[in-house]
Amino acid sequence: AAGADGVFVPGTVDPRTVAALVAAIPAPLNVLAGPGAPPVAELARLGVARVSLGSAVAEAAYAVVRRAAVEALGDGTYGALADALDYGTINELMRD
Structure with missing residues (x-):
């Protein structure tokens, strides 16, 4: 409603949490990934729209x-x- 094109959730890479967020948020989900995060392909399968490496x-x-x-x-x-x-x-x- 505020005009956002997606939702950015830094620090959330647990597959169950990511899947729950994708299911609950009616906008593309963006996550901040790094060491220990699932591979890009797995995040994509979970429904993540964008993976950022940040700083x-x-x-x-x-x-x-x-x-x-x-x-x-x-x-x-x-x-x-x-x-x-x-x-x-x-x-x-x-x-x-």
Whole structure:
């Protein structure tokens, strides 16, 4: 009635709770997922319209920064940077 296109319920990923919310809310349900949450396909089967990762992606990037700093200042090595994306890959991602 207020004009919302969907309902966002952060922190709710328990499958039984999600299914109950989908059944009770007459609008698309959006959830905030992260480690321990069901896979996207399962959430979709439960009726979730949108899965958000929220700030978890930035938090994961900060963890890489910390690992790289600890490694560089400790062992003096750079293994934490091994899976980095080069500029060409990043630029290509921005085109899609």
